[in-house]
Each structure stands twice: as structure tokens, then as C-alpha cells.
Amino acid sequence: MAKQAQAIRIHNYGGPEELKLEQTQIPDPQTDEVLVRVYAVGVNPVDWKITEGWMKDFWPVQFPYIPGRDIAGIIEEVGPGVTAFQKGQAVFGQSAKGGYTEYIPASINTLALKPDTLSFEEAAAIPVGATTAWQGLFDHGDLQPGQTVLVQGASGGVGLFAVQFAHWKGARVIATTSSSNVDFVRSLGADRVIDYTSEPVEQAVHDADLVFDTVGAPTLASSLKALKNGGTLVTIAGQPEEAQAKEKNARVERFSAQVSHDLLETFAKLIQEGKLKVELEATYPLAEAAQAHQRSKTGHGRGRIVLKVANQQ
Numbered sequence: 133m134a135k136q137a138q139a140i141r142i143h144n145y146g147g148p149e150e151l152k153l154e155q156t157q158i159p160d161p162q163t164d165e166v167l168v169r170v171y172a173v174g175v176n177p178v179d180w181k182i183t184e185g186w187m188k189d190f191w192p193v194q195f196p197y198i199p200g201r202d203i204a205g206i207i208e209e210v211g212p213g214v215t216a217f218q219k220g221q222a223v224f225g226q227s228a229k230g231g232y233t234e235y236i237p238a239s240i241n242t243l244a245l246k247p248d249t250l251s252f253e254e255a256a257a258i259p260v261g262a263t264t265a266w267q268g269l270f271d272h273g274d275l276q277p278g279q280t281v282l283v284q285g286a287s288g289g290v291g292l293f294a295v296q297f298a299h300w301k302g303a304r305v306i307a308t309t310s311s312s313n314v315d316f317v318r319s320l321g322a323d324r325v326i327d328y329t330s331e332p333v334e335q336a337v338h339d340a341d342l343v344f345d346t347v348g349a350p351t352l353a354s355s356l357k358a359l360k361n362g363g364t365l366v367t368i369a370g371q372p373e374e375a376q377a378k379e380k381n382a383r384v385e386r387f388s389a390q391v392s393h394d395l396l397e398t399f400a401k402l403i404q405e406g407k408l409k410v411e412l413e414a415t416y417p418l419a420e421a422a423q424a425h426q427r428s429k430t431g432h433g434r435g436r437i438v439l440k441v442a443n444q445q
């Protein structure tokens with residue numbers, strides 16, 4: 133008999149009010165998949181952007197649709213051909229099949245063992261945020277030790293990892309955030325923290341080799357002004373004015389993060405060595421996904437919002 137689980141689903145594009153707690157059928161894990169009993173799932177801005185239909189032209193979904201991709205939980209069952217993971221292991225990573233649920237099949241290529249030192253909620257705050265920061269700084273930004281990098285949006289779910297990775301790499305890190313997060317961002321390893329509510333970024337920085345912009349429209353102009361001539365702007369939330377980028381001879385990179393087993397293992401190792409920390413903005417029960425989306429939509433805060441699906445054993 134098919135197994136049932138509770139899940140948050142939408143039947144139409146729309147605001148948080150479309151998120152409904154319902155019964156759903158659990159799909160069996162396919163080749164190279166495992167079935168994960170979800171304990172926690174991260175809430176990324178992309179989750180409300182998809183459910184509100186912002187991305188429907190290039191990322192259409194089928195209804196009923198279960199949002200969520202960053203999961204942490206325990207393997208309930210392994211699919212055909214899986215030898216790398218076993219039933220009962222605690223894992224974290226990504227599934228494209230909708231994470232706001234009690235059980236989800238996930239590819240073994242986007243999972244890794246959860247570090248013992250982290251709760252499921254903390255582990256669910258890592259996959260998209262840390263992967264985006266790593267790939268933005270190193271694969272697209274080619275950040276080198278000794279270079280100066282400006283991280284815009286340093287207290288967010290992506291930015292907090294970017295500050296830590298850039299510091300770990302040996303770069304000089306300048307970071308922007310609002311007043312209440314200044315001390316927090318400094319604690320992540322930023323050499324200089326700019327409170328964007330009281331100091332214009334473009335007046336404070338002119339010589340960055342790299343700017344990693346996680347904010348978008350409100351900051352892209354100041355990001356270009358902060359670059360040295362010929363520097364690189366990596367943006368994950370919008371495209372700057374072409375003319376402005378030309379004026380600075382800037383290389384502009386925009387990309388979509390790709391979660392992988394190998395990168396998740398790298399993050400787990402850094403966490404076990406005490407070189408990487410995680411911050412939770414808030415935790416909500418699965419049934420309160422709508423409140424979590426509402427909070428994420430403010431675009432302000434410190435760390436990742438997470439939905440708690442089951443209690444830790």
C-alpha cells in the first residue's frame with residue numbers, strides 16, 4: 133500500500149496563504165536515490181519566489197507543488213543501486229522533489245553525512261547558502277589570498293557563508309549589513325564591516341578586486357562603484373546597468389548554484405574543524421510555512437529560516 137505523509141503544498145501560484153498542510157503520497161526512491169525522513173528543511177528566498185510565480189517563465193512547476201529543497205534528516209530506505217549510503221544515517225543536502233514534507237526521495241549526488249555537531253535545523257541551513265557562497269567566490273569570482281572582497285548582504289543565508297569562506301581563503305573581507313548585525317558579521321571574520329544604514333558603501337570602498345552581491349537592485353550600483361577598475365562583480369540577485377559595468381571595465385558574473393556531494397562534504401569537514409559556523413534566523417513548525425515565507429520576504433535578518441518537521445531523537 134502506498135505510504136502517506138504530511139506536506140506543505142500549493143495548488144496555484146500565490147502568496148503565503150496558498151501554502152496548505154495536506155496529505156501526500158510518498159514516492160519510492162529511484163536508482164541512485166534514498167528516501168529521507170525529513171527532520172528540518174531550510175526556507176530559501178527562491179522557495180517563495182517559485183510559489184509566487186516569479187520564476188514561472190523559466191522554472192514552471194506542476195501543481196500540486198511542494199516547495200523547499202534544503203533538507204536534513206535520516207535515511208529511511210535506499211533505492212536500487214545505492215551502496216554509498218545506508219538506512220539510519222543522518223544526512224543533509226538537497227532534493228528537487230519538494231522538501232516541505234515528512235519524507236522525500238533525494239539523489240545521492242546532492243547529499244552528504246550530517247556533521248554530528250550540528251542539529252538537523254542547523255544542517256538544513258547550509259546547502260544552497262554555502263554552495264552559492266563557495267561557487268560565487270571561488271568558481272565565478274576566482275578569489276585569491278590577499279585580494280580584497282566586498283560582500284554585500286553579509287548577514288543573510290548566503291552572505292554569512294561568503295564572509296567565512298573569504299576569510300578562510302586569506303582574503304581581506306569588507307562586508308555590508310545593517311546596524312543590528314554589525315557585531316555578528318565581524319564575528320564571522322570580516323576585517324571591516326560597513327553599516328549600510330549609516331555609511332554609503334561607495335564612499336567607503338573603491339578598490340575591491342571582487343564584489344559578491346547577494347542583495348540585488350538596492351546595491352548593484354554601489355557594488356560597481358566599490359570595484360577597482362577591471363575588477364569582478366559576482367551577482368546572485370539581479371543584473372547591473374551595462375553602461376555602469378563598462379565604465380569600470382568590470383567582469384560581471386551571474387550564476388545559479390549547483391549543490392553537490394563533494395561540496396557538502398567540504399562544508400561538513402570545515403564545520404567539524406570549527407572553521408565554519410551556521411546561524412538560524414528563526415525556526416517554525418512545518419505547519420507554519422506561511423509565516424516563514426512571510427518573514428523571508430522581508431529580505432532582512434540574520435541567517436537562515438528553517439522549518440522543523442520532526443523532533444530530534
Ligand SMILES: NC(=O)c1ccc[n+]([C@@H]2O[C@H](COP(=O)([O-])OP(=O)(O)OC[C@H]3O[C@@H](n4cnc5c(N)ncnc54)[C@H](OP(=O)(O)O)[C@@H]3O)[C@@H](O)[C@H]2O)c1
Pocket residue numbers: 176177178260261264284285286287288289290291308309310311313328346347348350351367368369387388389428431432433434435436
Ligand atoms: N543565483 C543563485 O544561485 C542564488 C542562490 C541563493 C540565493 N539567491 C538569491 O540571493 C538573494 C539572497 O539570498 P539569501 O538566502 O542570502 O537571503 P536572506 O537570507 O533573506 O538574506 C538577505 C540579507 O540581505 C541583507 N540586506 C538587505 N538589504 C541590504 C542592503 N541594502 N545592503 C546590505 N545588505 C542588505 C539583509 O541584512 P539586514 O537585515 O542587515 O538588512 C539580509 O541579511 C535572494 O534574492 C536569493 O533569491 C540566488
